[in-house]
Amino acid sequence: MSDVTELETPGGSIGVYTRPKANTGWRDWITTVDHKKIGILYGATAMFFFAIGGLEALLIRLQLATPDGTVLGADTYNRVFTMHGVTMVFLVIMPLAAAFANYLLPLQIGARDVAFPRMNALSFWIFLAGGLFLNMAWIVGDAPDGGWFAYAPNTGMIFSPGKGMDYYAIGLQITGIASLISAMNLIVTVLNMRAPGMTLFKMPVFTWMILVVQFLLLFAVPVITVALFLLLFDRNFGANFFNPEMGADPLLWQHLFWIFGHPEVYILILPSFGIISEVIPTFSRKPLFGYPFMVFSGIAIGFMGWGVWAHHMFVSGIGPISVAAFSVSTMFIAVPTGVKILNWLATMWGGRIRFNTPMLFASGVVSMFTIGGLSGVTHSLAPADTQQTDTYYIVAHFHYVIFGGALLGIFAGFYFWWPKVFGHLLDEKWGKWNFWLMIVGFNMTFGPMHILGLQGMSRRIDSYSPGFGFEFWNMFASIGAFIIAVGVVVFMVNVVISARRARTAPPVGLDPWDARSPEWFSPNPTPAHNFDEDIQINSLDEFWHRKYGEDEDGRVVRVATAEEVCQDGSATDTHLPSPSYWPVVLAAGLPFVGFGLMYTLWFCVPGGALVLMAIYGWIFEPVDDPDGPHGHGGHGDEPTEDPPSEERADDASAETTEEAPVG
């Protein structure tokens, strides 16, 4: 081993500052900085919260199945629908997108890891801490009851005197930190660590959409951060930011919330758009139609998403001029979205479409999101929206967007990249049951809500009386919800039986779907070091172009097998970032600080101590584990100044992954 082993870093002699070594077992999972393992952690955690959010949804549908429902009382119902929304938005869809982003983004750009691997681990652990903190509210029996939108002053101390809205404010604050860290990390990764030859316009669309989403997060999360701080101060420290009795205007909260909240919608949907923009070309055996238009429409959505927030407030009395402006801007955001849908259809046109499960789910997105988009247009018309808003018509609309758009796309991603991640396919037969149960259940649940809404069924009501015409479709929707649940259970079963079968079955090939994008250059499952050597990117869909060429008649012919094109993952002498204890320690401190703000400031002492300790440990941690099982090819210029700062450490690994010849 070279000079690094001799390198004395401050604290290097103290045991706690050495870097952990395990790369198997639970120790590995809590100390890992590997983007792939972090991606899996994100996914598994989000699916756990998905089960919780799904149970909450089923409780809602049980309560509303019949008129004058008595399954939940009014109080419990309000808490359940609040937590359902909070969970599904912040603890399910966002982290599922983060799971795909973490796992795939470095692979798609041909990098060895993200730019700041420890920060990456930190963002996962903080997200987990925030999610658990939010759900602690159930355990202490005081879940938030003000809706995920938390409109002031109903969420103030006078009207929501329990601790529920504090759990909401602090819990979301914590998960917001995770989103911000992750956003900065992924932006730096995309901008700096792409494979040689991969210009921005040779970047896969999924990576593009994730990049747009990270910018949205970077600018949107600070707004909700401010809003949540104001709410927290109102509730706990006697501030009056939202208290109308002291002259505050409660609409301030709505503006802050929706300036965050509307970009948030695109934060939820664009990753799914990215996923299906990979799936549809692969299964249509054609390149994505109009790639630059797909990229620019994604960017356009990202920009325009900032100019439509007040369409959530058409009836709040913001004045006719504002409403007119936001009504028009909202209509025009339909244009780039429509461009995407038409381009997906054009991608399929002329193809030879294989309807494997990923393609089924991706097709589901195209059709279901179309419905959500069209109903969205109907309430961009401000006068029409005065009838529609806050009815079940809106509930139907955004479930078509978030379930039909975002979640189905994520399931397409599961089936598509499962072999990449776990080295075996998910079972197709179970997968098709999964799809059809979900799509039928989904349409049964949310389709009738269009009718219910137009018949005047108000949102967020815990019960309705007979005689308003709501009975039939509510029962119908509730049956649909349970069919969705069966579909989700089928997915879980599929995961288990596919994993069992994989133990005895031969491993999945290198290229199970005849795919197109660069992540498939590495073998399945992805080895720890991702790539044996840098990939030279010459075109979009580089992986496909190495497999196929044209004969003299211009017909597409196979020129190479996947075995010839893929790397075999045999490189052993690669530099990888070392694991670290500190991200999980730092994250563990935050909930204690939160409890301290809510109950007694003394809780802040252990919480703050953990955070401080973790920051110190982090700073004094050696750049690399001196005894780590990796070589240092091309590391002669390793910085030797001490103490090595965080940035230096990560820059070093970044350089390694991007430029240094490895192996």
Next chain:
Amino acid sequence: MIPKSLRRSPSPGRLVSLAIGGLLVLTGCAAEAPLDTLEPQGPISRSIDSLSDPIFLVAGVVFVIIFGATAIIWWKFRDDHSTDEFPHQLHGHFRAEISWTIGPAVLMAVIAVFTLLSHFDLNSEDRTDIVVSVDGERTSWDPEVLVVGQQWWWEFRYYFDGLDGLDLSDARNLPPADIVAANQLVIPTGSEIGLRITSRDVIHSYWIPALNGKRDAVPGRMAPWKIEAETPGVYFGQCTEFCGLSHSRMRMQTVAMDPADFQLWVDQQMKPAVEPTDTAALRGRAIFEGQCARCHVVNGINDGGGADLVANAAPNLTHMMSRTTFAGGIFDLYEPDGSLNRTQLEAWLRNAPAEKPAYAEGRRGMPAMGLSESQIDDVVAYLQTLGTAPAMDVITATEVD
């Protein structure tokens, strides 16, 4: 006062919306839906409907085109294993892209024009004064009603001298009104009625779908809105902004009367409560003064500031019997035959929080009063002296339960 029939046939707009749900097959019957947004009963709601119906149609057409195209593409280009040939690798088509960028943009621009016309029309005021006889004097009334939401009921305050010039900045301490009604807004037909909507606590939303869209009641703000009914009848509404525990039980009705009936209603409402004569009612009044009057006002008993604890925090009961619902518009005050719905009223007096969830201990919602059964009988006897029952057709048209 002839109530509108509540049974309606399906309109094209509804049918298209069903198509959006992909559920055309299942549209056999239109249920009885008093909150239906697609059955406008007044010029304002009709103008909204005449904007949204064509949009539902456009959306429906786009839906059919996209879904039809998708189905054709899936069928035509499915892999039927008939060939091994790889499809032509078409990367895009610039003209196609431009056309399906500009095409929808032009469509949206056209929609935007109609939307803006409709929107500014919806937000304009076009009121004409109504001549109302107030205390025997003919008054020219700019018909505008102050609408105040609170957890979980609505108050309607009529000022026949107009709202301008009044200090309405503190919704908890409003100037005395000529008429204070609760849960049922009474309006004359054929006139645009202005509303100024505010709240005493959290945000609510006032919505009578048959007459107009909704407008939030925001504390500290005064939102202008309007409604208009063409034919006499009872029009239902529901609070649509989540307002806490009993949000679902915050309902309201608008009772539209022809102008002559409206004048009769005004005459009745302007009268103070009549002096009860029978002994049970007198005992009931004593109980009312001792307990109920801490929150409820009855003109002539405690309107001089007697409701000191939470002034205006509970409905004014001077003409309670002239309404057809109580407790935030959720219970019928009358049986279908026109007799008092004594069972429900007694249950309410016995233990209100059991009938409608409320934070009574936080003085939000009516608490359990701890009255004995005989006291309840007395209070009911007293309440029956407050106001006169509306006509039978209004009673039968209301029937919320």
